[in-house]
Amino acid sequence: MGKGGRGWSLGLAGLLSPVTIWLGLFFLIPLLFILAYSFGKSGVYGGITLGFYPSNYLKVFNPLYLEIIVRTFVIALTNTFLCLVLGYPLAYFIAFKSGRHKNILILLVMIPFWTSLLLRAYAWVVILGGNGIANRTLQFLHITDHPLDLIFTPQAVIMGMVYSYLPFMILPLYAALEKFDSRLKEAAQDLGASRWQTFWRVTFPLSMPGVIAGSILVFIPSAGEFVIPNLLGGARIVMVGNLIQQQFLEARDWAFGSALAVMLAVLLVGAIMFYVRRVGSEKLEEV
């Protein structure tokens, strides 16, 4: 129906050539190195000898590593869900309820993220510390009578992840919501739907591409996160990002690290493709 079409054309080739060149050279070729490394053998002091040692992949099936991978997925899913629940109302507010100030408000969402995550993590340690604002407020309001362990807990890690990834949900949601023709909303309401019904039956479904995009952009990088579990979790929450980092650095096992990374990529991309094809593709592409 649209101006696109099936099959290759000059236009399509033109549109895709920049990304093909760039990602082809600077992502896919390096990725081939990693693939080669994953079948190689790690030197004792790092470095790698190429060869065919698929045992690197078998090493992944160690209960310790599997536990880490499962935990990572659970955290990433929780993070995605929370980002959606917290980010959607804000994206909605900025898109529909802020009038002239839309652009400023979106910029204001991003500005905190132009300061180093390290500094902001240190700030959270202060805020959530024994003597920090959070505890003092709770005690002041007589909700608690002694300082709670708020920081360096699994909950702090989740909070830190949400804090870190909220923009990745808000921006795509905003992009999808903002184009929304509110005459559809008006029409629904003229026909007697309540605000809530209008939202669930009209607005939310039409914003699905944004929801899907935001979920992908939060879930995938969450799985590779390694900074927040260390800074806000006291390094007691080990995620697969920490594991891969450690294999390349402390363990100097590039082969195993590469195998882990390849497996993670295959798993995640597979999951996303499945999700998008099953759930989203009609909504993503339909005109």
Next chain:
Amino acid sequence: MSREKRISRGDFLRAMGAGAVAGSTLSVLACQPNTTAQSSGGGGGGPEEKVLNLYNWNEYVAKSTIPNFEKQTGIKVTQDFYSSNEELLAKLQAGGTGYDVIVPSDYMISIMIKSDILEPLDMSKIPNFKNVGDNYKGLPYDPHNEYSVPYQWGTTGILYNKKKLGKLGPTWEPMWDPDYKRKIGMLNDPRETPGAALYKLGYSVNTTDQEQLDEAEAELEKQKPLLRGYFDSTQNRPLVINGDLWLGHVFSGDAFLALSSNEDLDYLIPKPGATRWTDNMAIPKGAEHPDNAVKFINYILGAKAGAALSNYTYYNTPNEAALPMIDPALKKLPGYTLDPSVFERLQVIEDVGKATREYADLFTAVKSS
């Protein structure tokens, strides 16, 4: 149908244009030297450009260190930073070059020597090496100082709240004391923390004996519920100062920094063993300004530069000639000036080859449990 073609061509031309511009810009830029501190190529004969590329930890030079060197020698110094020995190694191994002086820790020096990525030092050009105390020369990782000279050294011990806990005896027991539950912080380091368990058990910090490692792992599992977490030393410091922790596993410099403004705190170096570590200056193979590099190394080993360095970093100097100029307030801090008897119980962390992965896995298993 003709409309289809017109869209295609327009899209195509735009895309090609964008791609061509980006591609040609980058290929032109990539083939030119793109930093000001590049030398005119290769070692060997001919005078070196008056430039030095230093690769160091951040906040590990005094404010005066580099400016004074530049004034004295006319050599312009560019300093870049890395945040761990392992990252430094990985970058050098993957082919990252351009640095003239690097500052790796002890065990990393021996790994680098074994991987053949260090340039041997011409000691005839480093006369200030005579300033280095005997205790800091010829350490196991570089027994004849062929590739490295010491830069700063320190210990890894326990910073604790003396006011709250009273003066503690120098052992590792407090870090395993259930009375201090959730008020203990250990280091997030796969050699130091398993090392602490090994020290506590009376073993060598470099053991490869599987039984001993298993025992250490069991100790760490016992300790985990008592911990607030595994932190960087620079995180343990404010947590102890704040009272969020009562005991922190720290590097000595962080302890001294805390002690110099908090009388309630104390630092102890536990028995029967604790780590003594040394950061060193070395020259990577392929360095483009090796002569400038030795000049810099020699400068740091001078008395004045050495003292200025340690007075800023709060870490110990290996430079005996610098000792008289060290801030007396620092010298009085517990654990700064060490008795020979304390020296005896300190161990140096060495590279353990393949067993490194054992330690890494052990630590991951404990953290993850």
Next chain:
Amino acid sequence: MANTKGGPVYTGLRKIPDRVLLLFAGLIYLFLYAPIMVLIFFSFNSTKNTQVWTGFSTQWYGELIRDTSVFNALKLSLTVGLTATAIATVIGTLTALALSRYDFRGKTFADSAIYAATVMPEIVVGVSLLVFFVAATIELGIVTIIIAHVAFCISFVTIVVRARLAGMDRSVEEAAQDLGATPVQTFLRVTLPLILPGVMAGALLAFTLSFDDFVITFFVAGVGSSTLPLQIYSMIKFGVSPVINALSTVVMISTMVLILGGSRFLSRGENA
């Protein structure tokens, strides 16, 4: 307040649900800015500590003025960030157009590659890119940093712009062409304005990713190319100096001033 051109209608915040939404939004902003306020607070600390307050001092701002290396790092981060964002946004938008409007053989591969670029852990991308640059004898420096940043940003832009393009009403584009506009004119005058919020959102995301990137940048940076994150994250071992807090405060205030100053340009009327 209805308008005839379509687009969101701003009806003010008089109703209760709107007020609740406003409160919620305020809370989220508070959540986002709470650490920032602490950060600014500690930029005035009297000792070299970013977590324990010891007294008031402006020494770090003085040091910031004297310390050229930090400002150079900021300049470099901005240069890299803006350049990489510009390139990645263009490429990402074109890619999004291709993927959302065409169906072709190899589309699954293309989709997977785009997603895969967001999956790869930083250490893996960093090390492999470094090995690649060395093998291809490309000299490390600012250019290699930009190349790397574009590479990991393209996918994010693509995914965001695709969300914008999905379900977009093509009838306006078709009408323009029926009236004789060339493809370039159609794109510039019709399509681009319609997808601009998506493109801008993608660009914002790309810049943010680039500006605070450490691991990948560490591996592909050349001598003398210390970006701000390379300075900051490498302070973990021996202590983060509040000079960084001072710098962040200055950057933040400047950005706010710029934005609020340019607010007239940024605020568009409902019927823009």
